[in-house]
Every structure is written in C-alpha cells, then in structure tokens.
Amino acid sequence: MATATIEEDRIDALFGALADRTRRDILRRVLVAEHSVSALAAAYDMSFAAVQKHVAVLDRAGLIAKRRRGREQLARGEVGAVRSVASLLSDLEELWRGRITRIDDLLAEDITKE
Amino acid sequence: MATATIEEDRIDALFGALADRTRRDILRRVLVAEHSVSALAAAYDMSFAAVQKHVAVLDRAGLIAKRRRGREQLARGEVGAVRSVASLLSDLEELWRGRITRIDDLLAEDITKE
DNA sequence: ACAACATACAACCATTTGGTTGTATGTCAA
DNA sequence: TTGACATACAACCAAATGGTTGTATGTTGT
Numbered sequence A, B: 001m002a003t004a005t006i007e008e009d010r011i012d013a014l015f016g017a018l019a020d021r022t023r024r025d026i027l028r029r030v031l032v033a034e035h036s037v038s039a040l041a042a043a044y045d046m047s048f049a050a051v052q053k054h055v056a057v058l059d060r061a062g063l064i065a066k067r068r069r070g071r072e073q074l075a076r077g078e079v080g081a082v083r084s085v086a087s088l089l090s091d092l093e094e095l096w097r098g099r100i101t102r103i104d105d106l107l108a109e110d111i112t113k114e
Numbered sequence C: 001a002c003a004a005c006a007t008a009c010a011a012c013c014a015t016t017t018g019g020t021t022g023t024a025t026g027t028c029a030a
Numbered sequence D: 001t002t003g004a005c006a007t008a009c010a011a012c013c014a015a016a017t018g019g020t021t022g023t024a025t026g027t028t029g030t
Helices: A003-019 A021-030 A039-040 A046-061 A081-098 B005-020 B021-032 B036-040 B046-062 B077-096
Strands: A063-068 A072-077 B064-069 B072-075
Touching: A003 A046, A003 A081, A003 B005, A003 B021, A021 A039, A021 A046, A021 A063, A021 A072, A021 A081, A021 B005, A021 B072, A021 B077, A039 A046, A039 A072, A039 B021, A046 A063, A046 A072, A081 B005, A081 B021, A081 B077, B005 B021, B005 B046, B005 B077, B021 B036, B021 B046, B021 B064, B021 B077, B036 B072, B046 B064, B046 B072
Parallel strands: none
Antiparallel strands: A063 A072, B064 B072
16 A cells, blocks of 8 residues: 555644644634635734735645635635544544554554555 | 633644654554553654654643653553544534634634733 | 663754745736 | 735745754663
C-alpha cells in the first residue's frame, strides 16, 4: 500500500489550520453565515492582508469554501471538513477502546517502509 | 467575563500537538498501550532527542500522561483530552446547525475588549 | 563503585509561520 | 472612463517549530 502520506498531508493542514485562535474564530463566524473577507478583516485588530492569509489557510485546508459575489469573495464554513476531523478523533478513541481490528491502517505507517 | 484566552491557549496547544504526523502516530501507539520514550524513539527514523521533544509537546498539551517505572518513563494516551478536542469540533458543528443559543460564548471573543 | 541505560535539556540551525507594507488586478458605481 | 473598493500576492521580518549534537542527571545491575 502506498496511500499513507498523501492523506497525512491533508490532516496536517486540517489540524494546522485549527491550531490558531484567529482562524478558529473565523471558522466559527463563517459556519454561522457567509462573510466576505473584508467583513471578517473588520473584526480583528490586524491588517487586511493578515486576515486574508488566514482565510487562505482555511481554504487550502478545505475548512471553508469561497464563492464570488461581485467584487467580494464570500466564505462559508465546510461542516463536512469539521466532521472529518471529528472522525479522525473518534478513530483515536476507538483505538484506545481496543476496538480497531485494522490497526495496521491507523498505526505504524512506517516511515522507513514504502 | 475574562475567561477567553486562558482556555484558548490550551486549545492552541491541543491542535498544535495534533498538527504533526509523528506526534499523531505516537499518540496512536500510546492510546493502545503504554510505551517508554526510548521504545517510541526506536520506531522513528530520527534522533532520540527529537522523539523526546515530540513526547514533551504531547505531554504539555495534556494528550498523554507519563509515569515513571524505574529508569524509564512510560507514556499513555489521555483519551479524555482527545474527547475534549472532539467536543470542540462538535461545538463548531452545532454552531453550523444554528443550535447554539449562547453564541456569544463561542463567537466573538473580541481581542479588543477585556 | 561503576558502567550502561533512559531521560531531559541546552545550544544551534534551517524552515515555517504569522505578522507587516506595498503593489497589482478585478469589479462596481457614477 | 475613472475612482473607490475588494481581493490577492510578493517581499520582508521576528518568532516559533522541528530537527540536530552534546552534556548532565538519574537509575539499574553487577
């Protein structure tokens, strides 16, 4: 099997995106309702560019999606991605419970093997 | 209310710790069974010190706990911490569902206000 | 007592990250 | 068409991150 790392990159991006409070706050806002980038930027005490980069990180991780409306870009939260992260955690919990039979899938993606 | 940031630091640490594949792999292993730091280190193609630092990051985030047995330090996964992260994500999902009444708690921890 | 083992930690280095300012491009409204 | 707005992105900087090697401190077994 050669799957491993390709998916791991995605997971890195997901947790990495969530590991910043500004991005978590943006995500909360856009899960409730669509917001333009500049509307989001207005909420924080930092430059527009900084907020725009945070939005881009969330977008790359797939936690939000953007759609264009005229000159603005509306961001909405992707609840499916949030659920997929939750699912990773429940896999961990199952592992703890000892219920996982296909341990090899989750455990020991040996770096050394290909 | 003055809570906010104190808890946010904890969440930063949790997601930050999970945003690295080596640490996720370590966490999987120690959720299944206790492992000494050197036993863990043997599993990866990096120095002992690097693995020890990863373990320390997981420890600081509260995702693992350590207990001493003789000269070795045994790490076990803290499933409660894993669940608390899952709970954060389900809060996000609830937010999306529009079910959260206490939105102010989750949303808009305004940086500017104290 | 001593040698080997297990851990912790400091110092160092390269890369990434989170912020800044400035510039370019696209869209709207008059 | 032109000016203002919305976004994107490059270049830059300081701090954090993920790795290294080396050293110090316990603990064990003989």
